[in-house]
Amino acid sequence: MPTPRALVLYHEVHRAWRGIDRLTSAAQSPLAPAAGRLLVGADPVLSLGFVPKLLALLTAQRPGIELTLEAENHRILAEALSAGAVDISFAARSLHDLHPPPAGAGATIASGETVCVLPVGHRLCNAEVLRPQDLADEAFIGLLSGADTRRGVDLLFDREPRRPRLVAEATTGLGACMLAASRIGVSLVPDLAAAAALQAGAAIVARPFRPIVPYTIGYALSKAAHEQALPSLLAHLALERGAAVHDAIVRRWLGGIAFTSPDLGQRHASAAD
Numbered sequence: 001m002p003t004p005r006a007l008v009l010y011h012e013v014h015r016a017w018r019g020i021d022r023l024t025s026a027a028q029s030p031l032a033p034a035a036g037r038l039l040v041g042a043d044p045v046l047s048l049g050f051v052p053k054l055l056a057l058l059t060a061q062r063p064g065i066e067l068t069l070e071a072e073n074h075r076i077l078a079e080a081l082s083a084g085a086v087d088i089s090f091a092a093r094s095l096h097d098l099h100p101p102p103a104g105a106g107a108t109i110a111s112g113e114t115v116c117v118l119p120v121g122h123r124l125c126n127a128e129v130l131r132p133q134d135l136a137d138e139a140f141i142g143l144l145s146g147a148d149t150r151r152g153v154d155l156l157f158d159r160e161p162r163r164p165r166l167v168a169e170a171t172t173g174l175g176a177c178m179l180a181a182s183r184i185g186v187s188l189v190p191d192l193a194a195a196a197a198l199q200a201g202a203a204i205v206a207r208p209f210r211p212i213v214p215y216t217i218g219y220a221l222s223k224a225a226h227e228q229a230l231p232s233l234l235a236h237l238a239l240e241r242g243a244a245v246h247d248a249i250v251r252r253w254l255g256g257i258a259f260t261s262p263d264l265g266q267r268h269a270s271a272a273d
Helices: 004-028 050-061 074-083 150-158 173-181 191-199 229-254
Strands: 037-042 066-071 088-094 105-119 139-143 165-170 186-190 204-208 214-221
Touching: 004 074, 037 050, 037 074, 037 229, 050 066, 050 088, 050 229, 074 088, 088 150, 088 229, 105 173, 105 191, 105 229, 139 150, 139 173, 165 173, 173 186, 173 191, 173 204, 186 191, 191 204, 191 229, 214 229
Parallel strands: 037 066, 037 088, 139 165, 139 186
Antiparallel strands: 088 214, 105 186, 105 204, 105 214
């Protein structure tokens, strides 16, 4: 495991190489300079659809900009942000997570919830809503410790006399969905992960899970990015349209599932896709 100092060194070197790449690109295209360059970090579940849609909104307003999207876990994103290796970072955070938020965390822009994913044809597919007791003794695919929603799910099952049987673990919600599609077990993942799996054609069914295991989506800017136009514009778009983008993805890929996530403010009703 790299130490915090090693991670800082890694991101400093990475940023230096990026700087060289940008200089090379500018030298090769002196007559057509880019309208700007933005380095964006996102944790895996958000890089699958949510952040790309925000970036599409940005490029519609600022055509010609160059984008880099890096999908990493929370720790690496925090170090990258601190080192200035990314300009802006997006992360999903479980409301049950007891760890302090990363330094420089920005505002919350949307909220979501955990859903239960089942292999097509599973006996629980006919249920309208699933609860912890419904998964007692079921073959279960867990998210590795530190992954989104893991802590909230563990707290729920700790209160139950019978737990599901852990048969596999995945580092991402999308990975858990793909394991479920292979009929290895059932899982609980963020709604955006289930939507991404369905978009990829996974043979799964998603059902609401109660009590709700919510999470929030937030952003953070690097120190230097506070003075830059592109990161600030993306942050503004995220605050203004983030809830609508999340809801549009959920509606499109999870269909008629009646989600009742606790709002962190009035959600936008306009279509975002």
